[in-house]
Amino acid sequence: MIKSKWTSEQLAWKIRRHGVEMTHLSGGSHLGAILSVADIIATLYTNVLNYDVKNPKWEGRDRFILSKGHAGASIYAALAECGFFDVEELKTHYQNGSRLSGHVSHHLPGVDFSTGSLGHGLSVAVGFAYALKKDGRKERSFVVLGDGECDEGSVWEAALFANHFRLNNLCAIVDHNHMQSLDFNENTLEIENFGEKWKTFGWNVIEIDGNNHQELKVAFKRVEEYTKDENHKPTIIIANTIKGFGIPFMENDILWHYRFPHDGWEYDCAVTALHQIKPEGVEDRYTPNSIENPVLPTEKDDINNDHTFSHTWNTTYPEQMRRVDAKSGTNEKVHNV
Numbered sequence: 001m002i003k004s005k006w007t008s009e010q011l012a013w014k015i016r017r018h019g020v021e022m023t024h025l026s027g028g029s030h031l032g033a034i035l036s037v038a039d040i041i042a043t044l045y046t047n048v049l050n051y052d053v054k055n056p057k058w059e060g061r062d063r064f065i066l067s068k069g070h071a072g073a074s075i076y077a078a079l080a081e082c083g084f085f086d087v088e089e090l091k092t093h094y095q096n097g098s099r100l101s102g103h104v105s106h107h108l109p110g111v112d113f114s115t116g117s118l119g120h121g122l123s124v125a126v127g128f129a130y131a132l133k134k135d136g137r138k139e140r141s142f143v144v145l146g147d148g149e150c151d152e153g154s155v156w157e158a159a160l161f162a163n164h165f166r167l168n169n170l171c172a173i174v175d176h177n178h179m180q181s182l183d184f185n186e187n188t189l190e191i192e193n194f195g196e197k198w199k200t201f202g203w204n205v206i207e208i209d210g211n212n213h214q215e216l217k218v219a220f221k222r223v224e225e226y227t228k229d230e231n232h233k234p235t236i237i238i239a240n241t242i243k244g245f246g247i248p249f250m251e252n253d254i255l256w257h258y259r260f261p262h263d264g265w266e267y268d269c270a271v272t273a274l275h276q277i278k279p280e281g282v283e284d285r286y287t288p289n290s291i292e293n294p295v296l297p298t299e300k301d302d303i304n305n306d307h308t309f310s311h312t313w314n315t316t317y318p319e320q321m322r323r324v325d326a327k328s329g330t331n332e333k334v335h336n337v
């Protein structure tokens with residue numbers, strides 16, 4: 001039962017626009033992480049997950065966990081736009097007493113598990129999948145992890161368990177943006193041969209461009225087929241993404257992990273950039289006609305600077321890594337779609 005009135009592209013845009021507004025209004029953070037995962041979440045809620053907005057606890061729903069819970073605004077925006085609660089409530093994000101805490105809260109309809117402390121989502125998704133399989137049910141279990149999050153040891157314990165019990169009804173997606181909170185993964189704690197690691201833990205690995213909706217849809221279709229085989233391994237989709245995707249001055253710049261768009265050029269240029277990629281059929285409830293005379297950055301403003309600890313930053317770096325990943329190893333690929 002898929003009920004979204006949006007296409008995946010429309011919903012992804014809405015997630016990005018809400019993400020900018022919610023962090024701007026609240027002074028909240030993690031906008032880069034919200035922008036990188038937007039296409040994955042949007043594809044799941046428009047093309048993949050079964051759910052019933054009128055009955056969020058419906059037994060026949062697929063289970064979903066956003067394990068990188070610091071990107072909570074992305075799931076809040078998706079749930080509101082799909083009808084789980086009023087879109088107006090998004091404005092309360094981060095406020096005292098709000099259900100929309102900075103990190104994902106299960107107090108919201110449509111959320112099965114609170115996250116924010118990294119490293120727990122896969123274990124819970126594995127538990128859901130194990131219980132569903134044991135009960136002979138057809139529902140599936142999905143979880144989205146951050147790539148930095150995969151440095152947590154608990155992720156690999158859950159991975160072992162999932163293969164041991166042949167959890168064919170489990171699909172994990174890693175938002176592989178090559179960055180974590182303060183730097184690139186390779187300068188923090190790199191997991192070399194990322195896809196191969198999952199494979200040696202017994203998983204079926206699909207590697208895609210995670211900001212490409214076509215590739216996402218093909219990958220999820222394949223997962224659906226694999227799920228039909230009771231003895232199939234669990235599947236992981238390594239979704240190569242760009243942190244900050246969709247707002248060029250935020251892309252690959254770790255500053256936007258914690259910074260929110262301030263009044264002035266930051267907010268104005270973010271909104272203007274999103275309007276340049278706005279799909280047909282969606283409206284911007286905050287700035288319907290974009291911003292007429294946006295404030296622009298001046299020479300003294302902090303833009304296009306290296307904000308990493310490693311001083312290896314340059315705008316093309318993760319884009320290059322994404323291409324390298326797409327060629328690497330023996331992972332199943334989704335190409336030319």
Ligand SMILES: Cc1ncc(C[n+]2csc(CCOP(=O)(O)OP(=O)(O)O)c2C)c(N)n1
Nearest residue numbers: 033070116117118146147148149179180181
């Ligand atoms: C257990 C735990 N340790 C540390 C943090 C602080 N923290 C928040 S976001 C983040 C970086 C996560 O990186 P990644 O998983 O790659 O997510 P991304 O933002 O790149 O999507 C960290 C370390 C946390 N939330 N939980």
Ligand SMILES: [Mg+2]
Nearest residue numbers: 147148179180
């Ligand atoms: Mg990351």
